[in-house]
Amino acid sequence: MMNIAGYELELLVIGFPGKGVCHGGLGWSTIALLRGHGRVALIDTGPMGMRRLLREELRRRGLAPADVTDLLLTHSHHDHSINWTLFPQARIGIGAHELDWSLEQPWGETPVPELYMRELSSWPRLHRLADGEEALPHLTAHVAPGHTPGHLIFVLQDAQRDVIFTGDAAKTRAELVSRHADMSYDQSVTAASIERIWSYWRRKPDSVVVPGHDLPMTQHEGQTRYLMSRKAAIEACFGDSLDESTLIDLTEAGQP
Ligand SMILES: [Zn+2]
Secondary structure (H helix, E strand, O other): OEEEOOEEEEEEEOOOOOOOOOOOOOOOOOEEEEEEOOEEEEEOOOOHHHHHHHHHHHHHOOOOHHHOOEEEOOOOOHHHHHHHHHOOOOEEEEEHHHHHHHHHOOOOOOOOOHHHHHHHHOOOOEEEEOOOOEEEOOEEEEEOOOOOOOOEEEEEEOOOOEEEEEEOOOOOHHHHHHOOOOOOOOHHHHHHHHHHHHHHHOOOOOOEEEEOOOOOEEEEOOEEEEOOOOOOEEEEEOOOOOOOEEEEEOOHHHOO
16 A cells, blocks of 8 residues: 555556466456545456456455546456446546547457447546546546557656556556567557656656556666565366365466
8 A cells, every 4th residue: 555645545456467378368457546635546447357356355445336436447458447337426537539449449359348338438427538637636647559549547646756557558567678568559659658658657766657467666776676576376176176276376486
């Protein structure tokens, strides 16, 4: 937990920098909670498989989905956006261009949840965010294309340090450091967006980046440093009984 710009910031779920080898996308993405200035705000929602976890993480903090006043979406991919339906009372912010682009995507070909975006487009509490707009007090939205054309990053500004929520504009430490991204429609557009993230990140020495699929990180003496340790595992049942499960550790420590 971090106190910043009048908010308590917590990461309810921390994304994982991996993808399935035989089963397609994994979609383990970051969900952030900001409480302050009379708001209870989430940045991104995780995929449908995180619904129960998201509700539990809110409940552990004495919150129900109905308490969430603002939901900000970095982009329309299902693993970040699909659970907006848990928050019908919230004001739901998404990039104006992102939403328009999402509605034009052919059905069945992209990670955009077509019907969820169509429903959102006419939702009464929808708020189409513009580039540079203040989405919450002290938090601005900035267009950072490359992963999707209208992708937003959110910059939370305080006197001492900022927090930059990058979503999938830079999903992982590897993408931030290499300026090269997996799942980019144009690497030069992605590189320019990552360079913009770095320009925000470098402004204050203790600033933190919260990526869409990795641990939060900061800069220290020219090195990129994770701020937390990773937790990720799968429980698999290979035997004849549900009691005989195998725990597969997916962290660096769990590798041979
Ligand atoms: Zn994405």
